[in-house]
């Protein structure tokens with residue numbers, strides 16, 4: 568099993584006694600969205616180890632310019648909390664604030680270290696390589712408030728959400744890996760329902776590891792994305808009935824996608840290192856959107872940073888079905904012509920499902936298609 572980033576799994580969850588003491592305090596309240604609540608929980612459970620809170624200006628600038636924290640640890644995307652001018656005024660000089668969820672529950676206490684201006688244009692230029700408002704990540708950043716507030720947090724109220732059964736903390740996942748006696752584990756990240764290309768790279772990953780940690784993302788979805796419930800249902804089936812028996816563990820990752828291409832691909836790898844994964848699969852357009860990032864951008868980022876990441880990246884060539892190979896294979900392993908090949912395509916699968924048709928069997932297993940076609944609505 569792999570060590571967490573920074574060597575120690577961060578735990579920022581209040582003990583019952585701490586919780587009782589903290590809740591008695593009279594502190595200014597800062598209301599935060601569900602997306603930020605996810606990040607608070609991730610910090611508290613060590614998903615973002617070594618981070619212990621929302622990041623300050625120096626750390627953010629270090630990440631933007633060098634993909635590293637100031638202590639030299641690799642970290643490609645800042646985790647930040649935004650506040651408005653009015654909220655800033657309300658907090659005044661308070662050293663501590665309650666972070667409050669939409670339902671009015673005090674979910675965390677934050678030690679306020681710093682409040683600073685959110686320089687959105689330079690943030691977007693560095694993180695997304697564009698300030699185009701058509702980019703969903705850029706659009707989200709510009710819709711955020713004008714200041715950033717930094718400081719450590721401590722979680723008071725842990726809500727494991729709608730999919731609590733699958734929402735496993737890094738601590739829990741590590742315990743399961745020990746129980747299963749898995750030494751080498753490959754992490755798999757996804758936002759979509761599994762087609763045969765996804766399944767094939769998981770099987771390829773299993774050739775060099777003891778188990779696969781299938782870790783679909785549950786969090787903010789943009790219009791047209793597969794619904795969380797649907798993705799989870801399809802992966803539950805894949806994990807139980809299709810992948811080699813006893814070789815997969817299914818858990819969700821609460822994470823808000825940035826659609827930031829290579830930077831985010833590498834971030835998603837670091838999160839899985841914190842769950843204990845020794846290997847991680849990065850796909851061709853892993854965390855990108857539209858045509859903003861090219862395959863070579865991922866290769867370049869990996870060539871530059873992989874040595875610093877402390878996790879082995881499996882960056883496979885495209886998985887495809889070949890009639891002459893008589894099954895799924897990788898593009899570089901098949902010597903046959905294009906007319907023998909069927910390339911599983913998320914776009915084509917999606918189009919077929921929208922039309923209530925079965926995509927070709929070479930792209931998606933019929934039993935998964937049947938399961939999906941029974942759903943009333945597939946998309947957000």
Ligand SMILES: [Zn+2]
Pocket residue numbers: 889890891892893896901902903907
């Ligand atoms: Zn072939």
